[in-house]
Amino acid sequence: MVKTALKLRLFGDPCLRKPARKVLAVGPAEKMLIKEMIRAMYAFDGSGLAAVQVGIEEKIFVADAGEGPFVVINPEIIKFSLKQTVLEEGCLSFPGIHIKVKRPESVRVRYMTERSETVEIDVSGLAAKIYQHETDHLNGRMIIDHASKAEKDRFKVQLAQLENIALKKIRARA
Ligand SMILES: [Zn+2]
Structure with missing residues (x-):
């Protein structure tokens, strides 16, 4: 089993509401963080x-859409399709909850790679x-x-429970 030292932040934790800082360049500290985030994701x-989901306010995310891990830094959605589709999305910060979310079917994203290069992709x-x-x-x-x-009402009790757990964890850290 994969282990990680990073602690997951749950819905209700204020750090999930703060916009993260732009990463200026990827140095050794960022590289180490990225490695640890990939371990944590698995x-x-x-x-x-x-990164904000483990309490780090930097614009970095890691993901795996089924073809191995990838790293995205300072992402910006610069173009999106008018066509939208609905998908039930889960989130590590919302354990046990899947919410119907409507979003553009395709987007163009500008971001920085681990080698500090700016690229654009269509997905x-x-x-x-x-x-x-x-x-x-x-x-x-x-x-x-x-x-x-209606979706919020459907999960009202679970959301309130998550907020309580998040607040308890914050108090325990203080
Ligand atoms: Zn999420």
């Missing part, structure tokens, strides 16, 4: 992990959902912000 059994389907979901995290947004009132 340890938590997720398909994506944004669609599941990969497009992952890029949007994780980019949201780095801007302080989460799946719950896309949910209809």
